[in-house]
Structure formats: C-alpha cells, structure tokens
Amino acid sequence: MKQILPVPSPVTSYWLSQPHKFSNLRSTTELPAECEIAIIGSGMAGIMTAYHIFNQAKQPPKVVILDARELCSGATGRNGGHSKIKLSTLAGQIPKLGPDGVDELQAFVQGVIANLKQVAEDEELDCELEIRRSFDVQLDDNDASALKDIYQASRKAGHYWTKDVGFVLPEYLEQVTSIKGAKAAESVPCCSLWPYKFVTQLLERLVSRYPEQLNVQMTTPVTAVSVLADGTNAITTSRGVLKAKKLVFATNAYTAGLLPQFKDVIVPIRGMASHIVPRVPVHPHLSHTYNITFKPGQAADYLNPRPDGSIVVGGGGSRFKSDRPSWFDNFDDSTRFNSEVEGYWNGYMQRVFLGWENSEAEVEKVWTGIMGNTPDGWPHIGRVPGRDSQYILAGFNGGGMAFIPTTAKAVAKMVAEDSDFDYVKREFGIPEIFATSTERLRQAFTETK
Ligand SMILES: Cc1cc2nc3c(=O)[nH]c(=O)nc-3n(C[C@H](O)[C@H](O)[C@H](O)COP(=O)(O)OP(=O)(O)OC[C@H]3O[C@@H](n4cnc5c(N)ncnc54)[C@H](O)[C@@H]3O)c2cc1C
Known part of the structure; x- marks a missing residue:
C-alpha cells in the first residue's frame, strides 16, 4: 500500500x-x-x-x-481563494440538520469570515483580503427551482440562514451576474483573499x-x-x-x-484550478466571486476575480470525473491533468461571461491541489x-x-x-x-x- x-x-x-x-x-x-x-x-x-x-x-x-x-x-x-458557503450546500442540509441546524451552520460561517477579516486587520496582513458578495449561479432550470423551493419554505418560517441571501430578479439574471444563460442566481456573503x-x-x-x-x-x-x-x-x-x-x-x-x-x-481528492489574464482590460471589474453549476449533479466551478482584473477559476470536473484514478484517493499534486482536461480553461471567460468576448483572455497557469474529503x-x-x-x-x-x-x-x-x-x-x-x-x-x- x-x-x-x-x-x-x-x-x-x-x-x-x-x-x-x-x-x-x-x-x-x-x-x-x-x-x-x-x-x-x-x-x-x-x-x-x-x-x-x-x-x-x-x-x-x-x-x-x-x-x-x-x-x-x-x-x-x-485553492480558489474565497471563503463562503454555497446556498445549495445549506439548502441540501435541511433534511439532515433541519432548519435550526442550517441556521447554526450559516451563523458559524459568517463568524469565520469576520474572524478572517479581524486577523488580517489586527496583524496588518497584506493579502488582498476583501469582504465581497458571491453569486451562486445555476444554468439549469430544475436545479434553480428546487433550490428556490427549499429557500422559500425556510424564509417564510423566518429562518436565519435565509436572511443574508439575495435572489437576483429573473428578468435581469444575465445583466446582473454577467453569466450567459443563467437560470437563477443568489448572492451570499463571502471573503476573497490571497490565502x-x-x-x-x-x-x-x-x-x-x-x-x-x-x-x-x-x-x-x-x-x-x-x-x-x-x-x-x-x-x-x-x-x-x-x-x-x-x-x-x-x-x-x-x-x-x-x-x-x-x-x-x-480521502485525498485531486482538483484543478487556473489563472486567466485578459489581454484587453475588461470594465466594469467583476466584483463578486462565483460558484457556477452548469448541469444538475455536476460539481460547481468556482471563480475569484483578482483586484488586478485577472481571474482565478477552478473546477472543470466534467472533463476528468470519469477517469476516477486521476482524482479519487489521489494525492499527487506534482503533475497536472492532461492537455485535453486543461483545455477546459481555454476561452472560458469568453464562453461564460458577457463582456469578455473581446478580452483576448488567456490561461496563464493551471495547477492541481489535494483536498481532504470526508464522506x-x-x-x-x-x-x-x-x-x-x-x-x-x-x-x-x-x-x-x-x-x-x-x-x-x-x-x-x-x-x-x-x-x-x-x-x-x-x-x-x-x-x-x-x-x-x-x-x-x-x-x-x-x-x-
Ligand atoms: C483546487 C482547490 C480549490 C479549492 N478552493 C477553495 C476555495 O475557494 N475556498 C475554500 O475555502 N477552500 C478551497 N479549497 C479547500 C481548501 O484549500 C482547504 O480546505 C484548506 O486549504 C485546508 O487547509 P489545511 O491547512 O487543513 O490543509 P493544507 O493547506 O493542505 O495543509 C496541510 C499541510 O500538512 C502538511 N503535511 C501533511 N502530512 C504531513 C506529514 N506526514 N508530515 C509533514 N507535513 C505534512 C502538508 O505538506 C500541508 O502543507 C480548495 C482546495 C483545492 C485543492
């Protein structure tokens, strides 16, 4: 072994x-x-x-x-450089933890974000720490409506975990999030930093x-x-x-x-992330971080705009999920995924985001990293x-x-x-x-x- x-x-x-x-x-x-x-x-x-x-x-x-x-x-x-908990993670825990348990979880994470900020400020850490909002964006109608139903039930019952969540108006989804084909989007608290x-x-x-x-x-x-x-x-x-x-x-x-x-x-799980740089500056600057779910059951991509206008974006699981040994119980971050898998990032910003079509954005770096996942x-x-x-x-x-x-x-x-x-x-x-x-x-x- x-x-x-x-x-x-x-x-x-x-x-x-x-x-x-x-x-x-x-x-x-x-x-x-x-x-x-x-x-x-x-x-x-x-x-x-x-x-x-x-x-x-x-x-x-x-x-x-x-x-x-x-x-x-x-x-x-x-990693992806943002601290947050996805709305779908919170909603998905309702059957196991109940709304009170999810309230506790949300309160805990909000406290963590405050702690991060406090340590960075107390110790004057120069680490690009910004308190921001993060969009969870779904590109599938079913994903979006299932999430909304759970949220609405808890909201009507006055549960804490729904308090600092904002649903983007359906008619302005693309306009507000800049994500092409967005079917729903929620904004949640987050912190972006250079870990x-x-x-x-x-x-x-x-x-x-x-x-x-x-x-x-x-x-x-x-x-x-x-x-x-x-x-x-x-x-x-x-x-x-x-x-x-x-x-x-x-x-x-x-x-x-x-x-x-x-x-x-x-269990060691191998993931992939990348850094993308626009050759032509894009304005306005993306000010939120993102989790983007393209299809039901697919792991979300995560995206963290840097203050200099470049982007850290990770995920891309759809390209390597079927090759289980390449990621499951795998702790080798001395190698990268193959070029076909990494090709996922080529033209990513132009493909996914409105306003980036002429950015000439290019992949500057791709890497792997090892998570420790629990069942x-x-x-x-x-x-x-x-x-x-x-x-x-x-x-x-x-x-x-x-x-x-x-x-x-x-x-x-x-x-x-x-x-x-x-x-x-x-x-x-x-x-x-x-x-x-x-x-x-x-x-x-x-x-x-
Ligand atoms: C690609 C990727 C993207 C991610 N994106 C995000 C994100 O956006 N937001 C987020 O919150 N989390 C993200 N995560 C998860 C997050 O990075 C981890 O949960 C977090 O960094 C764990 O911190 P840690 O200190 O426990 O582990 P690590 O940072 O992995 O530190 C563990 C350390 O232990 C050392 N070590 C282990 N075994 C031994 C040994 N036997 N002897 C000596 N040293 C040893 C290792 O060398 C390592 O330095 C991501 C992870 C990956 C891989």
Whole structure:
C-alpha cells in the first residue's frame, strides 16, 4: 500500500508565484529534541492554530511547526481563494440538520469570515483580503427551482440562514451576474483573499514575536507518530525524532498517512484550478466571486476575480470525473491533468461571461491541489479519539477557509486547557457535526465500503 505523504516537487500555483522568504524556514539546523506543542502542517489550519495558541497563552509555550514540504504549499497554497458557503450546500442540509441546524451552520460561517477579516486587520496582513458578495449561479432550470423551493419554505418560517441571501430578479439574471444563460442566481456573503500571503505573513509575525518559543521546521516529513508510556508523543521525521507533550494534526488530506483510523474517512481528492489574464482590460471589474453549476449533479466551478482584473477559476470536473484514478484517493499534486482536461480553461471567460468576448483572455497557469474529503462532508475537529494528548483539525473538503479560522481558535483552546470539543463548542458556535468521534470514524468507514 502506498504511504500517504505530501509528494515532493508539487506544481506551482498562481498564489505560490511570489514565494515568502520563510518558505524553506528551519529555525534551527537540527530538529529540536522536545517541545510542549508540536503542530504538523503549515497550511491555514496549522498556522492559525499556532497563532491562537500564542494569542491565548499567558506564558507562551514551546511550539514546533513541521511540514513535509515548503511553507503553505498544500491545499491552502493552491485553492480558489474565497471563503463562503454555497446556498445549495445549506439548502441540501435541511433534511439532515433541519432548519435550526442550517441556521447554526450559516451563523458559524459568517463568524469565520469576520474572524478572517479581524486577523488580517489586527496583524496588518497584506493579502488582498476583501469582504465581497458571491453569486451562486445555476444554468439549469430544475436545479434553480428546487433550490428556490427549499429557500422559500425556510424564509417564510423566518429562518436565519435565509436572511443574508439575495435572489437576483429573473428578468435581469444575465445583466446582473454577467453569466450567459443563467437560470437563477443568489448572492451570499463571502471573503476573497490571497490565502498564501495571509498564512505566510501570519507566520512571519509569530516568528518575530516569539523567537525563543517558536521553532519552524519546513521540508521535514513526519513518517510516524506514537505515544510513549509516559503519554508523550514521539514524532518520527526524516531528520530524527521530536518528543512533544501535545500534538496537533493539521494534515488535512494526508491525515490517514499518520493516523490509519482516518483511512477512508479523510480521502485525498485531486482538483484543478487556473489563472486567466485578459489581454484587453475588461470594465466594469467583476466584483463578486462565483460558484457556477452548469448541469444538475455536476460539481460547481468556482471563480475569484483578482483586484488586478485577472481571474482565478477552478473546477472543470466534467472533463476528468470519469477517469476516477486521476482524482479519487489521489494525492499527487506534482503533475497536472492532461492537455485535453486543461483545455477546459481555454476561452472560458469568453464562453461564460458577457463582456469578455473581446478580452483576448488567456490561461496563464493551471495547477492541481489535494483536498481532504470526508464522506459526510464535514471536517474532523477535536481530540483524536482514544488519544488524550493529540488533537485534529482536518478533512476540510472543498471549502476549508469557511471553517478553519474559528475551528483553529477552538483547537488552540482545547490544547491550552487540556479540554475537548464539548468544552469549547458553545463558546465558538461550532456545529456538533464537526466533532470527531469513534462513532463518526466507524460510520464513515462503513459508508465508504
Ligand atoms: C483546487 C482547490 C480549490 C479549492 N478552493 C477553495 C476555495 O475557494 N475556498 C475554500 O475555502 N477552500 C478551497 N479549497 C479547500 C481548501 O484549500 C482547504 O480546505 C484548506 O486549504 C485546508 O487547509 P489545511 O491547512 O487543513 O490543509 P493544507 O493547506 O493542505 O495543509 C496541510 C499541510 O500538512 C502538511 N503535511 C501533511 N502530512 C504531513 C506529514 N506526514 N508530515 C509533514 N507535513 C505534512 C502538508 O505538506 C500541508 O502543507 C480548495 C482546495 C483545492 C485543492
């Protein structure tokens, strides 16, 4: 069986095109022998957990952050760059969670967006963070009317999740969204940012604030983790063993490589995204982000206009879905999809958007990235079942930036106060469905068999 580990030499993305000076940081030439808290993973989950651990501490602890590759070169460095929850995701949860559960989820995500903004402002992160609206656009009549029916029932009952949602007037769909052939569109709250800049600059702040307490070790794959008789974690890496009193797994898609009980529970899924640049400037500037669903049952494309007028757009699943090994249980982001698949992006903006026909927009870059998908669609947050000194925040599927900023804060509190999910869930408003548990692991495992 192949070991699940981040592969060396991943392809670069638009976001990674300006490497941070700390991308290969090793605070010390030798790996420290021990620390109080070790964090595996330097994506948004790992770095935000470290940030909140230090922020909450009266006495800053000794922390080591490890990553198999360069800083923030996983999913966070190669995603779509917007934080939101789609209306169809909320509506689709009504049968399982009920409208009250969906209200809780919507409130949580809105809090996350506020958290992202607050950290970026407090820490003066230069990461193109903008609070925006996002359009969910359907190009199929049936998709559109099913969604509207669910929304209307909850709206009439006064449910919170419907409050900050706007339906575009049917007669002005193309005019308002600029999407050719739009059959329905809803606007929802969102935040657009340059995730790599957010994360790397946040780490930079920590490094300068806690030079004695924080030790960062990049390009240091962790190959095994065990718990010693005294309860300490022994973390085996390519460069020796680190002992840590407490350990946080911020390993997302790769979690099962270190915690086999997460095999088939967090599954690596390979996705594709691109960066498109108009050669002739297009005005007015697209000010919303988008999720565009072309056909029922098809995964949505996601689109994030950059302040410079270029576009990050990802998805394109219709071109590779039938080739299952190319994406399912696949964690190889060192290769791209074939040219036929990537051809999906050629002329995309001219094809899909009104006003872009003469833009001469061209594909500047295409890349792959690995998501960590869970059968129930929710992340695993909390104490690793059966392991008192280990914590996890992973399995963020295709929308981690709508969950991580607050779950990282909550995990930081669990670590500091030796507590678990139940202790913090109310304070941080985290939906119960995010709690990791033996029962959820068993269920996920059975569901995928
Ligand atoms: C193409 C694509 C588009 C996406 N679009 C969006 C979007 O628009 N909005 C959104 O919210 N989400 C999006 N996502 C999902 C989002 O990127 C993730 O949910 C989020 O970045 C997860 O952050 P993370 O820190 O948990 O994981 P990552 O950023 O993947 O970080 C995990 C880190 O752990 C390290 N690691 C793992 N195992 C080991 C090991 N054994 N030893 C050492 N280090 C290890 C990895 O090297 C990696 O750096 C997208 C994802 C992809 C791939």
